[in-house]
Amino acid sequence: MNELPGRLALQTAFETPVPSLPVPATLTAGNRPELLVVDKMARGVALLGRYGATPALFGLKVCPGAGTVRVSVQFGLDKTSTDWWEARAPEHLTNRDAARGRLFLVRSQGATRAAVYLVRRVQDAEGVTRGEARFDLSADELDEAGLLIVEVQGVDQVPLWAQQQLTPFAPIGVRIESVDLSPVDDHAAPLVHQLSVGGFPSARSPSLASPASSAGPPVQEAPGSPPLPAHLEAVAMRSDLFVASPGAPAPARWTLRVRLNRPLGPTPVDPDGSHDPTLGERLAWPMPAVAATGVTCPAHDPAASARAFLGPTDVARSIARILLGRRGRSNRVAGAAAPKLAPRSRTMKADLEVDAVMSLTEMLEDLLGRNCFRVEAVGLSGIWLPEPSIVVRSVEDAACVATPSTSVVTELAEVDLDLGEFLPEPVLIGALFDQVAMRAMPGFDHASLSWELLVPTG
């Protein structure tokens, strides 16, 4: 016993020295002695471990050095996660569904650091949906005598607008893939607000993620997307929910890029095709959100788009109808101009019977005005109820895309979300549509919507 008499006597003569993980380091296995405490969690070999309950935690011995340490914890969701949940979640739950999104808080050193949101897709690389939490610990929060604690906790109270999309007791079965520790020196980029959109896209391995990226690797640039400024990247959302966690002081403002994917005729679309998140999944005709290859038609020359599409006449007519239909409707969003049509498009118009349809921006505006499109947000520690303000913008220089294989035309708009000047706690945000109202919009037909989040790079 090496403590003072009459005090805690946790030591025995048989304790073995436990090494501390130096910084920088990455821990990817659970059978390492530095992983001193696992609580309601199973140690892994190819993994760090897997949570068996909520709350659950692990404690790492770390030799942090002198300064701030950036902690990055990679989580994963796979088939076994579902099996574990089925075996361990309380029997009495009314919403007993392991297949919904997993939303949980990540706490460390006594404080909530982030929230993680995972939505499983079987197409994900190796069958594992991956996401991460990243946070900085200052020198006075982490020392070698204590432990680096990473605790996960399900979110007990979620608002009704999110409930149907979430699995309760969310951490049960979640994999802990790795913990990465790196020093934060003066040159390191500050950790901006992290966004968790349901999982990293399967197109890229998490290991390729930019070290400074807080939301995972960007999506592949979709054909037809206007180029993004260097400081932004597009991250595909897996549902109409995403989570933002506080980083360095920064305004809580993000841009959602909305894609309207219109079918160009009766050609059925392969519902199992590779596609990123789309509200269309819940519609009768699932549509791919992003065409993988195809013919790009600059928006300012819709007739060229129509000509370039060498499909049947009715398909060409559809493209033209969509592109020309927006002509003449005013874009009521401040600061954004309606796409300009080239003179030749008028010629096309004369040739085709074109019905007027609403542009995507107009649709969003209209739905917003009728409260059929709304953005909700709620603080996940239960102390903050933000009131998001929303601005809908059309996208200049956006392109329409049509491909022979999918017969889809994509139109873009952007929605700016503003939750205020700072983010006090992790927040769950939902971009929610009234599906019925949306489908009833003129020209929507069997279109679908998909979302990307534009997040700062680095």
Place this chain on the structure above:
Amino acid sequence: MLGEEFERYCATAAQFWPRNTLPAGDATILVELMTEDVRVSIRNLTVANAIRRFIPARIVVFTGVDEDWSEILWTYYDKPGLERLALAYGAEDMIDIHDIVDARLGDKPPKDLHVAGRTIPGSVQSAIEPEILANLVRATVARILRVPRLTAEIEASAKYERICRRSQEFSHVYDALMAGLNPVAVVSSHVDYNHWGLAVESALRFDVPAVHVQSTGGLKAYTLFPETRVGEGSFRMHMTRQIAEFFEQHLWANRDVLRRSAELTAWRSKSNLGRPSWWRGGGVVSSVEFRTPQERESIRRHAMARLGFDPSKQVVAVYNHATSDALNTNVEVFEDLGRWFEETAAFAVGEPSVNWLFVDHPSQAKYDLTGFFDQVKARHADARHLVFLPSLELSKNVMWSLVDLGVTVRGSVSNELPVYGIPAIQAGWSEWSGCGFTSVARDVDDYWRLLREAIAGLVVGRPLITAEQIERARLWLWFYRSGGDVASHLVQHWELGQNEELFNALAVAMRQVESDGDAAFVSTQRMWSRKEPFLTRFDFARGSESLAEQLGSVREL
């Protein structure tokens, strides 16, 4: 139901035991086989046969269940199977106590008993003291009904009346057996409730040594010899006194020799190895993995936040008992276990200088149908400094990170916490309550005094436990898991389970291992000749040097 391997094992045992015991003489050993778990019966019969190596005696087993016990406890009691086992271990006769009691309840006057060739008058009337009988009846009714205490309504019920009458008959029958057979020992797996407890109670009055074999570990058994009884009290009260005496004489006195072993047990106990404790299961919920106060603090911050505790205050944990478990069979300073719990909760409301954690017993569902814990919880829903939790919601890591003072009546946690320097208060006696590592209340007033003083100490940061108490706690932990736990081929460890593996291992032991010096035989003979209160793995009386040799101590470099 027990399977082919069981039959082969019984056949082996039937060959083994006659060659390893004395021929049966006039003396009788009464052996209880009223528990469905075959490991219990194997232990009872092994101890009985170990006695038969030095006392020529025959074994008479008593069996049976009634509808009450079948309803609450037993699901697979296999009387024919247990009788085959008893025969293989050399039992000469078997009687079904419940059948006898049933018959007596219908017969007037009761018929004589015919046991092992003797006729025992059925007219024997028990000389049990009415108050002792009444206590046993109360404890039995509470257990069977799974209620914390008896209400006037229960006492007026037909069920109560039936259990009363049956209990009286049990006592008559056991007294008749003691008088008629004059047994040299009664071996029982339990010492509480009517059908077990009244046998032990009769044994005490007839000056028959009573052996209480434990359902845990290797082979553990406590024995109360008439020669060593001092003063009044139940079997458990006597054991508490005798254990305390043995502890001082043989454990504390040999602490230097035992220190290394006790340290190893304390280390193993962190991860529940050698578990005969209330820590349920294994794996991810039953380990204390942190080693220093700083590491504990890291986990504690999270644990405190989970429960909404004030992090600036210390935590007192109150461990609810299985509320109907063997009420008043040892000294309890409150009327019953439930009263202790609810009055402590009411007391806690007025003591907001600390956080209070009330933890339910992990097996409460088997002991309470009234929702007692939740009722107490609901009563104090407004008190933010009181948190009530089912046991299984807390891992050992989290609990050990939180608790600064443990409070119990007789729970084993009052041994485990002091092992790691966390003080404990007991509102009653337990096996170890005389060993000096807990604060044991003399009465209700003393209990409140102890609590108040401890809380005041916690608030100002005054240590509530001494280094000596920690060492004593570790010595008892060691004794419970090692010194008082005999490792014998002839029983195998409890954790092996009751299955083919066990039966095969026992058959191998009987077929392949020469029986000389088997620890079950040596320890039983030593306990009997020295009138020691329990089986021991070592001969403590030979002194420190011999003890070190027997321990096979790791030498210091």
